Amino acid sequence: MHAIDLSVYLVLDPDLCGGFRGMIDTALAAAQNGATVVQLRAPKWKKRALAECARELKTGLAPFHVPLIINDHADVCAAVKADGLHIGQEDLSPADARAVIGPDCILGQSVSNAAELKAVDVGLVDHIGIGPIYSTATKTDAGPQLGIEGFAKLASHKPCPVVAIGSVKATMAAELFAAGADGLAVVSAICGQPDPGLAAKQLAQAVFAAKAAQAKLSSCSQIP
């Protein structure tokens, strides 16, 4: 298992960020302001551009110790030696993905229902994304929205750390951490915002407050 801090998980979107340069700028502004993970996701891009962007992100994020995760493309992940790969249910199987990225790379997987959650192989997968919490324009092939209740139901059976994803906003942090989230994954809450750094800071503050409240609750509940 590769434990990383999933608290504030930024998924980049090239359209919202305004292309290659906008993705780099958004990622660095977010990392400077509390993002703990950055994922490069550009499903319409060719691999040459993805690898170039990934290398620039990796270099830029290194001083912040923020891991870079590549969406879908295990080959790009392996070629640029990114920290991790994130796969969906139609991407390479976890076993195939592991064969390409090796044992030391972080592997995340998306699940959207109980059957997919049950099938998660924690011998291969380090963490999961559960969603969509609410339907989203940034991923049109996502399953039906779960709502906070649906998320809580799935998260109560989580076999490994979990991020909530799908139109997630800072205002939902308390509810989602109470429902079992280990982190919030966002796209449009940061990408394309007037000030992505400020948006990341506000999200990070909401997440830290929610985590502190959870920690207090759980320590109280341990008093006999």
Place this chain on the structure above:
Amino acid sequence: MHAIDLSVYLVLDPDLCGGFRGMIDTALAAAQNGATVVQLRAPKWKKRALAECARELKTGLAPFHVPLIINDHADVCAAVKADGLHIGQEDLSPADARAVIGPDCILGQSVSNAAELKAVDVGLVDHIGIGPIYSTATKTDAGPQLGIEGFAKLASHKPCPVVAIGSVKATMAAELFAAGADGLAVVSAICGQPDPGLAAKQLAQAVFAAKAAQAKLSSCSQIP
């Protein structure tokens, strides 16, 4: 260098073949009738389906000793242990691709002009595809058509074996081999034909006749 017989190089097209099952059937019919290489190319497909199709093709082609080449996706190639990978100019760089597929895998690269040809690194790349000979509906992002003359001009500087691609038909075999081709790569000359096996056989016969004519010419030219 990994030498393979490029003579009759089939590039599968899922739309023309009628989907997954049609691709398998077309590949096997072609292999039974003289195709010497099969490439899996399905740019709109997700990797899970690609890997599944690749595994079925690999198993099906093995008895014919016909190598399976994967288009673009080095990760799928590595995961299914295909014989080779084929990359375009916007796919992973040859160095990145080699890093993923390893030294023993075949690597082909597409080139469409003199600058791209000059940049081919034969320390990494085993063979090249030069095209499009004529413009084609099966690859809308291809460069301007070269014609036989344009192909001949490029092929005269070939640093490694070369296949001609782009609306190539059996009737062009003599001209293209005379112009320096080591093989003909086809999509619609086989995929979607009423009888793909027969189409492959006719192409293979034209190629063998063209190669025999070339061999005779070159042996005559060596007589002092």
